[in-house]
Amino acid sequence: MSSVRVRFAPSPTGFFHIGSARTALFNWLYARHTGGTFVLRIEDTDKERNSEAFLNVIYDSLTWLGLNWDEGPKVGGSFGPYRQSERTDIYKVYLKKLLDGGRAYEKDGAIWFKLDGERYEVFDEHRKKTVTKVRRAPTVIEDRIRGHVERLEDEDFVIFRSDGNPVFHFVNVVDDISMAITHVIRGEDHLSNASKHVELFKAFGTSVPEFAHIPLILKQNGPGKMSKRDQGALIEEYQRRGFLPEALVNFLSLLGWNPGDDREKMPVAEIVRLFDLPGVNQSNARFDEKKLAHMNMAYLLELPAEQFVAKAREFFERQNVATALAADTGYFADVMRLAQPKVKAIDELPGYTGYFFTEDFPIDEKVKAKVLGKGDPKARLREVAEALPGWDLANDTAIEEAIKALAAKGGFGFGDYQAIVRLALSGTNVGPSITGMMRVMGRERVQARIGRFLATA
RNA sequence: GCCCUCAUCGUCUAUCGGUUAGGACAGGAGAUUCUCAAUCUUCAAAGCGGGGUUCGAUUCCCCGUGGGGGCGCCA
Numbered sequence: 001m002s003s004v005r006v007r008f009a010p011s012p013t014g015f016f017h018i019g020s021a022r023t024a025l026f027n028w029l030y031a032r033h034t035g036g037t038f039v040l041r042i043e044d045t046d047k048e049r050n051s052e053a054f055l056n057v058i059y060d061s062l063t064w065l066g067l068n069w070d071e072g073p074k075v076g077g078s079f080g081p082y083r084q085s086e087r088t089d090i091y092k093v094y095l096k097k098l099l100d101g102g103r104a105y106e107k108d109g110a111i112w113f114k115l116d117g118e119r120y121e122v123f124d125e126h127r128k129k130t131v132t133k134v135r136r137a138p139t140v141i142e143d144r145i146r147g148h149v150e151r152l153e154d155e156d157f158v159i160f161r162s163d164g165n166p167v168f169h170f171v172n173v174v175d176d177i178s179m180a181i182t183h184v185i186r187g188e189d190h191l192s193n194a195s196k197h198v199e200l201f202k203a204f205g206t207s208v209p210e211f212a213h214i215p216l217i218l219k220q221n222g223p224g225k226m227s228k229r230d231q232g233a234l235i236e237e238y239q240r241r242g243f244l245p246e247a248l249v250n251f252l253s254l255l256g257w258n259p260g261d262d263r264e265k266m267p268v269a270e271i272v273r274l275f276d277l278p279g280v281n282q283s284n285a286r287f288d289e290k291k292l293a294h295m296n297m298a299y300l301l302e303l304p305a306e307q308f309v310a311k312a313r314e315f316f317e318r319q320n321v322a323t324a325l326a327a328d329t330g331y332f333a334d335v336m337r338l339a340q341p342k343v344k345a346i347d348e349l350p351g352y353t354g355y356f357f358t359e360d361f362p363i364d365e366k367v368k369a370k371v372l373g374k375g376d377p378k379a380r381l382r383e384v385a386e387a388l389p390g391w392d393l394a395n396d397t398a399i400e401e402a403i404k405a406l407a408a409k410g411g412f413g414f415g416d417y418q419a420i421v422r423l424a425l426s427g428t429n430v431g432p433s434i435t436g437m438m439r440v441m442g443r444e445r446v447q448a449r450i451g452r453f454l455a456t457a
Numbered sequence: 458g459c460c461c462u463c464a465u466c467g468u469c470u471a472u473c474g475g476u477u478a479g480g481a482c483a484g485g486a487g488a489u490u491c492u493c494a495a496u497c498u499u500c501a502a503a504g505c506g507g508g509g510u511u512c513g514a515u516u517c518c519c520c521g522u523g524g525g526g527g528c529g530c531c532a
Binding site: 010043045125127146149151155157160161163171172191213224225251254255260261281282283284288291292293301341344403418421429 | 458459460461462463464468469470471479480481482483490491492493494495524525526527528529530531532
């Protein structure tokens with residue numbers, strides 16, 4: 001085990017979104033790559049906005065994505081507790097250090113961090129008020145991704161609110177010190193805060209951790225970074241829609257990082273092996289749901305059939321679309337196996353396979369008009385209905401051969417039967433092969449559907 | 458307004474001074490197939506602008522411009 005200790009420090013103030021997931025992922029990847037420790041810390045100092053429900057969303061989402069934490073809530077560790085709301089004693093100790101060292105003072109009921117340097121007053125045009133500034137040199141941030149960054153931190157800032165609760169900058173730094181965090185990997189939106197943090201680290205007399213400010217994920221359309229309200233922003237949504245977590249992880253890893261060559265689809269173990277800070281980009285990346293969908297499809301295609309069926313079963317049950325017919329697990333599995341190579345996502349399944357599970361499926365009138373408008377398809381269908389009792393429906397090739405033989409007799413081709421049989425069995429013109437459909441539906445159901453179609457259409 | 462940061466096809470990106478600027482998604486065309494997908498082939502598509510440095514800049518520097526972030530007793 002290396003000495004690397006990274007942390008993911010979300011606050012449970014809303015649903016877990018894709019930017020947070022990516023930050024968690026990069027931290028996790030770095031920990032796993034270096035053989036270090038991945039710490040989960042809950043930053044719940046804002047009592048007004050925190051909720052227990054959102055806390056569970058964080059645990060669920062991380063678990064679903066496979067980002068297991070070595071220390072943190074639920075698993076414990078020797079640097080706990082891991083929820084900031086339970087660390088108030090630690091914060092008091094650290095505050096006392098600052099107070100005793102003359103690096104903090106009280107004003108307006110709050111406690112402020114005192115920067116070193118000479119003070120002077122100036123009118124701030126933007127904020128329309130007089131502020132006290134400190135004459136001092138810019139703070140230097142050595143960032144593993146950004147390089148050398150300088151920023152002038154010239155105003156004291158609040159570290160304890162007047163209600164007695166510590167603020168983010170303070171607890172963040174204190175916890176990083178007390179949890180022995182070595183690498184701070186977080187979004188670039190914190191780069192401007194980093195100067196405050198560096199000053200705090202210096203005031204505590206501790207070494208500053210390595211910083212790595214990763215690029216942000218921008219919303220797909222329009223300006224700005226991805227926020228909770230944007231389309232596709234919530235991890236929970238992908239979970240609900242039956243996306244494969246490994247596909248999402250693979251996609252997310254490529255947003256702001258690359259292995260240095262053309263490889264894109266990689267098992268997570270390979271990403272862990274290749275991931276490193278120098279491979280992280282500096283520029284923001286725009287979220288692309290089409291590419292995610294493609295990645296998901298690629299993973300879905302190679303998923304072992306049993307797993308695909310299980311995923312489908314879970315989705316059908318959760319969406320409450322299971323019918324009496326779908327309750328037949330053997331039949332359900334056969335249908336799903338037929339659909340696996342054809343769909344791009346699990347949530348397409350109910351729509352794509354609906355007609356398998358009910359006799360009351362709709363007939364697409366446009367398709368019907370088109371199919372019936374060419375030649376005499378109903379005659380072909382009648383031939384199938386008559387020949388069907390003698391066919392072997394055990395496998396697709398046998399069915400295909402039977403249809404071809406039937407076609408040859410009348411001087412037709414397979415194609416003259418395909419569309420009309422499909423229409424009679426499914427009511428539409430898209431779907432799995434008709435041979436597969438016939439095999440899975442079975443003789444009785446096929447016979448009944450063709451008969452009904454012939455009688456009514 | 459001030460501060461920080463970034464800049465290659467529509468999008469994600471490769472290139473660490475010398476390449477016909479490569480790949481992937483999306484888009485077009487074709488092949489294949491029982492439909493639709495998938496798959497295969499193929500086409501179109503990029504170095505923000507201006508100055509430098511250099512024999513040579515997408516690559517290094519500066520200035521613009523544009524994007525992003527920050528400027529709370531939120532995190």
